[in-house]
Amino acid sequence: GIAEYVQPYYVHHEFYTPNDPQIGSQYHISSVKAYQAWDVQKGDANVTVAIIDSGTDTDHEDFLTQFAYNTGETLDGTDSDGDGYIDNNLGWDFFGDDNNAQMGGSNHGVHVAGCAVAATDNGVGVAGPAFGCSYLPIKAGDGGTIGFGYVGITYAADHGASIINCSWGGAGGGQLGQDIIDYATINKDVLVVAGAGNDNTEDLFYPAGYTYVLNVASTASTDTKSGFSNFGYSIDLCAPGSNIYATDNNSGYTYMSGTSMSSPVAAGCAALVRAEYPFLDAMQAAEQLKVTCDNIYPVNQSIYQDKLGAGRINLFSAVSGITQPSIVMIERNVSDGGDEAFVVDDTLSIDGIFTNYLAPAGSVTATLTAQSSNVQIIDGTTSLGAIAAFGGSADNAADPFTVKILSGATVNEKVTFELELTDGSYNTTIFFQIIVNVDYINIAINDVATSITSKSLTGFNDFSIQLEGLGFIYPYSILGTGTNILFDCGLMVGTTNNVSDNVRTTGGGTDEDFVAVNNVQRLPVPVFSEFDVEGDFNDAGSGTPLGIDIAHKAFAWTETGHRKYVIVEYDITNNSGGTLSAIYAGLYADWDINDYAQNKGGTVQERRLGYIYDTQTDGVWAGMQVVSTSGGFVHNAMFNNATDDPGGTGVYPNTSYDTPDKYESLSTMSMTSGGTGVGKDVCNVVSTGPFTLAAGESVIVAFAIMAGDDLTDITATADSAYIKYNGVPLPCTDLTATTSSTDDDGTANGTATATISGGTAPFTYAWNTSPAQNSETAVGLAEGTYMVTLTDAAGCTITYSVTVGGPIGIGQAGASLVTSIYPNPSEGVVKIVFGDNADNSSCELSLRNLIGQEVMAKQVVPNGEGEVQLSLAALNKGAYFLTVKGETSEQTFKILVQ
Known part of the structure; x- marks a missing residue:
């Protein structure tokens, strides 16, 4: 009764403040609560952050004590430690292929590194959230581009990194990138952190968009989303990225903005978490950062609700104990119990495996809702029970969610679902999307799996994004496992000067000539195979249509000997009102088998088969075969990039793939690709023709698309596919x-x-x-x-x-005759410039199209300036060969008329 109240007498003290003189310019250090965190943990030199970027500043005063040196490598001009790299005692320069990771034309990597691992409490410059953790520099590009980012990830994972930062990326993922992330995360226990991108969109950006990568958006000093930052349901968390003060070249310091800054800030924080909890694996460390974030949604616009991930990093909370569960849906299975097309009136069953990465969870209830009114949740609740800590799991296979697709669903509608998990005190929401009412069909009944679309494409319905479709998976398991080996594939039909298709074109986009007339559907009672698909499309989407209608079919079987291919068939009708001549029809495919830079192409003529294969040991082979007998066989094995084929004269789709290139690839034979080494990035076209179709006439062409383990395997598959389609064996294997x-x-x-x-x-x-x-x-x-x-x-x-051969090769110019032809490509007029030795003698000019027909012939005499002007205005657009013949020499040039 004497004391009015009793309480402890708290002794207050300041948070740990390093002696870096410019730390006051780094608001982000305060934002992420790093000062408080450093009271708990100041990092560990055994925790290494690899910065894969444009290089480092090896003399920078704020890096000298941070570098992670390779002590096993002696600088003696040899590979001392046997890792395949000579004198790599401090990272590696993949851009210059040497051991000097010093920056060149871009200071980006220097600044990025300082955001994460600038030396802290060293009396100079600035601080980094990783404090005492180490820094491994890897130079993967220069001058604003990163060309060796993914090989850099592999190098870092193999050389002791705990965290890898990727402040770079782009649209469009791919299986190779995901495989590399899987290797780093699963095989090497490395956390990959990446910037979400600076386009202020919800588009996925890679590598940030890959599974297992910590996808980091950017915030400003007020915790609002940076105006440039990408956002969306794929974001994991945010970190400051606007006006970040950090290291610059020549031991300098500067401000920069971007998710290129927010990502290394997060990477540095992740390093401190791994130092505090060395028993956590890479994914557990990422989840600890996420569940301890501060909620910033109240200060952000409503349009960003749930699209900034878990919030902004609170590093102090992250290193102050593991107190919350973190439940992630690591696997999701969706099925309609039939053709897996997910069309109107289908009922979908959704189940998943849920893993708890951190503290134990009580009895967990899961509730599913949808943001679209075009689906109906029939059963949206399930109980997962208690889930143990640090890797405990549960599933709802016995009690799946069920969802019905309603008649209002639009074609290829992406329906966003929200799955709320709670055990009473812990709550989290998982967002995922399912594409419904699709205009493509997945065929997945044997050892290969692919998707057949309604508009001429095979594998994927959406170029580069690759969300709609399976690609081409081999070996495929009925459990849904397997590896995609295809980037894109589609039908091309063309005459000399006009090609209709929906495949890639120059500039990174695609042509959109073919449009669906009747979407593909699986026949309820198959007629020809065990899985019959049919649909119709035409080329009405083209600005210059051929005027063709195409009835499309696809077939697959499960019987022994027929499990490694699908057949696609096209019944092409000429409805142009006139005659179409010199028609070729074929499939273009860009195969990316394992490491796409180690692929080669070849031809088996007697089986009408073109193939691409992975040159590595036990690599996969893929092939396309003409199984119809209506026309001849052409295989054009191509390099994707002209730079991989020095001095070559072929077609290079990543460099140029306009109408003339496409027709050339349809109509010209090229037997091999990939060079003499381990291979290159290659692609191919397998086609048949030439055909002449009068108005109203039709031709049927068909191709088998296959995969196997070696050349013997795919040639046997080709024999099987031919006999299955034609009813008789290949008659020509010995010709x-x-x-x-x-x-x-x-x-x-x-x-x-x-x-x-x-x-x-x-x-x-x-x-x-x-x-x-x-x-x-x-x-x-x-x-x-x-x-x-x-x-x-x-x-x-x-x-x-x-x-x-000849005295001067195609496209070369000798001083004795012609020195140049310009402009090329031309819109109607070219000038032929003759050399000094041409004098005023008469020269013969002959112009031929791609099938050898002479379309122009004339004699010319160079004028006083040594030039002759040639009008091409009467010619159709396309590629031509111009032969210039003088008295003692002759040259041939390729000319493009636009």
């Missing part, structure tokens, strides 16, 4: 030929020979020379590449290309 040629000396006296072996005599020869020749040896040939189609008495056909 082959060898080719040879003699060079042209400048007077059009080259020869090309095809010598047949096997097959059934008599044989016919069809050379695409002008005029056409039909003997074993074509004569009187100028320098260039010629094609010959060989046919035996049984009707078997194979096509070969033969190159005739």
Whole structure:
């Protein structure tokens, strides 16, 4: 009764404040509560943050004590530690392929590193949230581009990194990137942290958008979303990224903004968490950062609700104890119990596996809601029970959620679902999307799985984003497992000057010529195979349509010997009102098998098969085969990038893939690709033709798309596919030929020979020379590449290309005749510039299209300025070969008319 109240006498003290003189310019240190966190944990040199970026400043005063040196490497010009890199005692420069990670043309990497791991409490410069953790610099690019980011991730994971920061990326993921993230996270226990992107959109940005990556958005000093920052349900958390003061080159300091800054701030915080809790694995450390974030939604606009992840990092809370569960849906299974097309009136069953990464959870209830009124939740609640700590799991397979798709659903509608989990005190919401009322069908009944779309594409319905469709998975398991090996694939149909398609084009986009007339659907009672798909489309989306209608079918089987392919068939009708000539129809495919930079292409002519394979040990093979017999066989094995084929004259779709390129790839044989080393990034076109269709006429073409373990496997699959489609075995497997040629000396006296072996005599020869020749040896040939189609008495056909050399190769200019042709490409007029030795003698000009037809011939005499102007205005757009023949020499040039 004497005391009015009694309470402890608290002794207050200041938070730990390092002696870095410019720390007052770093508001983000306060924002993430780093001062308080440093009272608890000041980092551990055994925890290493790898910065994969544009290089470092090896002499910077705020890095010198932070560098993670490779003590096993002696600087003696050899690979001392046997890791495959010479003298890599401090990171690696993949851009220059040497051991000097010093920055070159961009200071981006220097600033990024300072945001995470600037030396703290060292009496100079600034501080980094990682405090005493180490810094591994990896140079993966220069001058604003990162070309070696993913190989840098692998290097960092293999060289002791605990955290990897990626302040770079772009739209469009891919299986290779996810495989590398999986390797780093699962195999090496490394947490990959990445910026969400600076486009102020909800679009996914990679590598931030990959599974297992900590996806970091940016906030300003007021905790509001930075104006530039991406947002969305894929965001994990936020960190300050606006006006961040950190390191610069030459031991300097500067301000920068971007998710390039918020990501390393988060990476530095993650390093401190891993130092405080060394028993946590990479994903558990990420979840600890997330569940301890501060809620910033009250200060942000409502349009960002639930789209800034868990909030803004609170590092002090993150290192102050593991007190909350963190439950993640690590696997989700969605099924309609049938064709898995998810169309109107289907009822979907949704179940998942839920893993708790942190503290134990009590009895957990899960409740599902949808943001769209076009679906109806039939059963939206399930009980998961108590979930144990640090890896405990539960599932709702026995009590799945059920959802019905209603008639109002739009085509390919992305329905966002919210799944709320609670045990009474712990609450979290998981967001995910399901695409409903799709206009594509997944075929997944055998050892390969793919998607057939309504508008001519195979694999994916959406180029580069790859959310709609399966790609082409091999080996596929009925459990839904397997690896996608296809980036994009689609039908192309073209004449000399016009091609209709929906595949990629120059500039990174796609053509959109084909539009659905009747969406693909699975036949309830199959007619030809065990899984029949059919639909219709036309090329009405083109600005210059061919005027074709296409009935599309696809087939798959489960029986032994027929499990590694699907067949796609196209019944092409000419409804243009006129005749279409020199038509080729084929499939373009960009295969990315394992490491896409180590792929090669080849041809098995007698099986009408073009293939791409992974050159690594036990690599997968993929192939496309012409199984229809209505036309010939062409395989154009291509490099994706011109830089991978120095001096080459082929088609390179990543460099240029407009109409002339596409027709050339449809109509020209190229047997191999990938070079002589471990391979390159390659793609291919397998086509059939040429056809001539009068108005109202049709032709059916069909292709088998397959995968296997080696060449023997896919050739056996090709034999099986052919007999399944045609009912008889391949008749032409023994018809082959060898080719040879003699060079042209400048007077059009080259020869090309095809010598047949096997097959059934008599044989016919069809050379695409002008005029056409039909003997074993074509004569009187100028320098260039010629094609010959060989046919035996049984009707078997194979096509070969033969190159005739000459004194000057195609596209080269010698001083004795022509030095240049410009402009090229041309919109109607080109100028031919003759060399000093041309004098005023008469020259013959011959212009031919891609199938060898001469479309222009004339004699010219260079004027006093050594130039001749040639009008091409009467020609259709496309590619042509111009041959200039003088008295003693001859040259051929490729010209594009736009």
